[in-house]
Amino acid sequence: MTLNSASSILSTIAFDADDTLWQNEYFFRITEDKFASLLGDYAGGDHITERLLAAEKRNLEFYGYGIKGFTLSMIETAIDITDDKVPASVLREILETGREMLRHPVETLPHVHETLKELSKSYKLLLITKGDLFDQERKLAQSGLGDLFDGVEIVSEKSTETYVRIFNAHDSSPHHSMMVGNSLKSDVLPALEAGSRGVYVPHDLTWSHEHAETPIDEPRFHEIVHMGELRRLISELR
Template sequence: MSTLTTIGFDADDTLWENEHFFRLTEAHFSELLADYAEPEILASRLLEAEKRNLAHYGFGIKGFTLSMIETAIEITDGKVPGDTIGRIVAAGREMLSHPVNTLPHVHETLEALTASHTLVLITKGDLFDQERKLAQSGLGDFFNAVEIVSDKSPSTYATAFARHGDGPDRAMMVGNSLRSDVLPAIEAGGWGTYVPHELTWDYERAEEPGNVPRFTKIETLAELRPLIERLKG
């Protein structure tokens, strides 16, 4: 670990709140379609649509909004009122302007680590929305590089850490998603540090790996610097 030179950070729900706004919008979506289906059924059908559409729309608010519209059409057998569609579109547009609330310990952790490591932000989602959130967060100056990607795979991390660091074997990825942030980074040859968030999209859930030396778990980012120091020893 004395050769650890690069640390990658996820953005949404690792550095700032994100899933909270999706949950609020989904609750509003359920209210709009309350006459057609129970909330549990709507949530299940919406998740199916989101997963089905990832290959077409990618991750982020725009794909989520289109999936809500598609679900509304399906659940009503094509009879969804036009004004309901309009409200869904408006809800999606409102999400694109939600405030950026950084999570605890983010600022001081990045400020301390940027002096000793190359920091790379690796996030997926809508390009404009991620750029907006990074700008409003005030965290941009801490990062040596920013990668906004369509998906996160082992090759994503291998490429990013080779481009901005000394390769994945000398890098650590920190994030709240086991599926997207941690497991593929480990598969690429790096360290994966899991920082759970109380709200996690079902698609991002995965089992914690057992007996994997390069897997670590911390409860908050306040534990990251002590973790790195312990691993060095």
């Protein structure tokens, strides 16, 4: 029995990228710690982290998601915390930490490659990710997963309308689609609202901005421990 015959109504499976297919938040946390150390003479670490998070959220509408916006938010936070007295040497170090993040090798998460390879035999696979276009393209190329996807969509935000548009554009209605990701807020809830299935794959380090209430009473919502459980889940959807 093929995977497709086990769930005949499912034709398309879409995946988030950061912290679903490869590590991402881990490198932001490391950089946050470096940033707090740089400004240790001006404020406590928790206060610096809170101010940085506030700046990130405030700047999303201007810079979007990704490392470049994060770097600009660090610079803004450094200026604010030091009352415009931040040394140029500190700003230089902040810029270098941003470049280090952009140069960091991609670390694919467990079970990802073999799961995508097997599912690609029976389903149309899409990558739907938000963030900086240049950085997302870099990570996809380095991951070695690009050839397994039938389509790649890099968007500024994930909303119900985003999923409806993308699934329809790839000749698959939301009702015949599934979205898999580590963010309830961005990957699961809007996909469910669009009419597709939503599969939540928790990651130990999910950005607080992406937290949301689990839709436990929604029959199209599913949760798996890791990507290796996805094929089993699909085979049970009869």
